[in-house]
Amino acid sequence: MKKIITMLSLGFAISAHANIEKQLDTIYANEKMTMALFFPSEIKQGITGSENFVFTYNREKEQNLGLLKAVKGNHSNLLVLTTDGKVYSYILQYAEHIENPNRFITLDESIGDAKRVLKKEVKSQKEAQKDSISVNASQDLLRRACEALLKLPQEENIRKKNGNVILSLKNLKYQGDNVFLQFEINNKSRVRFDFDYLHIFKVNGNKKRNASYQELALQPVYIFNEPERIFPNTKVQFVYVLPKFTLAENEKMEVRLQEKETTRGVVLNWR
Template sequence: MKNKQMILLALGLICTLVVRGQRVMDTLYVNEFKNVALFFPSPIERAITGHEGFVFSYDRERAGYLGLLQGCEGPDSNLLVITNDGLVYAYILAYAKELPWLNHFVQVGEHLGSERPVPDKVPMAKTSEKDSLLATEMAQRFLGTASNTLARKRKKGLLFELEAMEYVGNEVYLVCRLKNRSGIDFEIGYLDVLLANGSKKRRASQQEISLEVKQHIGLPGTLAHGAEVRFVLVLPKFVPGDNERLRLVLREKHGNRVLAVER
């Protein structure tokens, strides 16, 4: 099995799918001459095809609703799409010289399940009692230093920054800053840390691997309008490869606002 297919399979297993019955996956027919357009009910956050002969293009910067499919003649493959509300959509991909249709408006009922547990069961504002005292002390030291900027994202009055990436022993400390000038309180649901492997070009497939966050220090449950906070994420040591990028994705708990920074 090719490496890309293995990653696709792993993504499918990682997703905590709340399956709605035994729905058979739809088949999408594509070729290399025409774009097949898929319009999703929520913005597309991540997507991957099982074979490089099929390409799914979408706007990674603005998290758009539209995805475009093309494919070359060859064996069937599959497509996995995760929207920013955590819903998972999966399809079989097949080549056809004549396409039955060019546009598909995806319905919410087509999703297989949810990528992650219900937010209410995953508190983000508490620090585990088992977290090491050393990690907390190191985090406070980093928070006491002058801020810098490695990556930044502004969106509708919200600012999300990765300020520093510090290695201490077998751990990595990510120093972040979040600022809210949106006029609406921002309730934090999830903060995912990912390693992205692949081209940033819109027509290229991108693979992402989720990284474990051992501890978060200073991250509130809600950031009120007008407030600003610096916090630290503690992860097991990792070193991005030449073709890998670090990606942090912050999602609203009860809403569709998503902020992502990448370096």
């Protein structure tokens, strides 16, 4: 998380008028309900300060909706940057009961504008070296970490088969503020599998009991070697990198693999 915040501070800083002190509102969340936050503009980046709070948003197609969930733990904070350059900051707190799971953020709640500026502070050589890591460099680090993961021994073999298509989780590694998930698709059929999507969720409850069932989509920060198609009798391995997350007592992971324009798909679950 420190690396992400450092990278964010590199490219952006709050403009002068945002230096006026502004009391931050508190947003409450828990593991039972999903708090939906609707911002005036599409979300560009969102960061929480503690791992017991998880903030997700669509990283592939910019949208103004963000989803917040939490497990019991210390207070934290949420920092959100929107595509129009506005910055929003809130205190996060766990609450057993939430009266309204929806909040529409107004423009006047912004604490300032994000603009590219040069750092005026004199920093040590070590600090300057850390801050010089660009977004492209961080992507390169993730790419190399994924390449290294694919060369490691496989420590997991959680698999689910649907017809002649098998989806497996081969490795799950925590590294810093990220979780690396190594997947394998084994197409044992005689027909090519055209990859559409692979979605990852934290799930609480049972679908057969709709009142108690909840799911939270986890958006990857990086995807490595994702296939477009898997030819007959062929295996393909790839890696999804997610922000670090935790599972509550009654939660489990669910991965949904789907093929384009067909009903072929696999749902993989694990705890």
